[in-house]
Amino acid sequence: MTETLAIRNADCLLTVTATQQAPGQLDLRYQVHNHGQLPLxxxxxxxxxxxxNPDSIPQLLPDLVHIQVEPEGVHLDKALMDLSFREGIRVLDIPYLTQVLPDHSYEQALRLALPLRPYRVHGNQPSQAPPALLPLRFSLGYFKGQQGITAYEVADGPPTDTYQVAPSRNKEQQLLTVGPFKEVVPVADTLLNTTPAQAASAEQWTPWG
Incomplete structure (x- = not known):
């Protein structure tokens, strides 16, 4: 299977190509072209x-993606996620950001093992269940404009091309979604335990405090 889907809005064009490799591999390549007037x-x-050492520097992992089983199928998310699990406590997983300037493009390739398994950052492992064939969707979140955006700096480290967003802007995330792809993919352990691994003590939680 090799299939390409695309979605366009006023800010950008997202193109996603999914390829199932044998045996047991899903290659996902996405490209974002910024045709707007503001950086994304x-x-x-x-x-x-x-x-x-949970207090150490976060490990940024290119192939890491939220994998959620929903009634419509399996959903891969590169986006800010609301992991709330109890009334009155809001847990936000806010990824670090990549800048795409106007009239520029960004491309990334992901290599995922098949069958896919549900995954949420800071979540427990899902319950075990046999593989099922499910439709595939992919979503990418982004913020527009530089307000509340700062460069991510590591103490005593070299400059990076990584950014972070103020938690106060979390409701401004824009979400682009493509799918479902025509060919289904195998997903194991679809009985997902969505409870985070540990309770949050603050109203909002981010890796930088």
Missing amino acids: YLCNQLYELPAS
């Missing part, structure tokens, strides 16, 4: 905190 900041740099 893609919510595509998901991270994990080392289990041995």
Whole structure:
């Protein structure tokens, strides 16, 4: 299977190509072209905190993506996610950002093992269940304009091309979604436990405080 889908709005064009490789591999390549007048900041740099030292520098992992099983199928998200699990406590997973200037493009390739397995950053492992064939969708979140955007800097480290957004802008995220793709993909462990691994003590949580 190789299939390309695209969606366009006033800010940009998102093109996504999915290729199922044998055995057991899904290649996903997406490209964003900014045809607007303001810089865009893609919510595509998901991270994990080392289990041995959760207070250390986040590990940015290019192939990391939220994988959620929904009634419509399996949904891959590179986006800010609301992981709220209890009334009165709001847990936001806010990825680090990639800048795309006007009239510029950004492209990234993901390599995912098949069958896919549900995954949410800071979440517990899903319950075990046999594989099922499900339709595939992909979403990419972004912010428009530089307000509330700052460069991500590591102490005593070199400059990076990574950015972060103020949590106060979380409701301004724009979301682009393509799919479903024609060919279904195998997904195991579809009985998802969505409870985060640990309770949040603050109203909002981000990796930078």
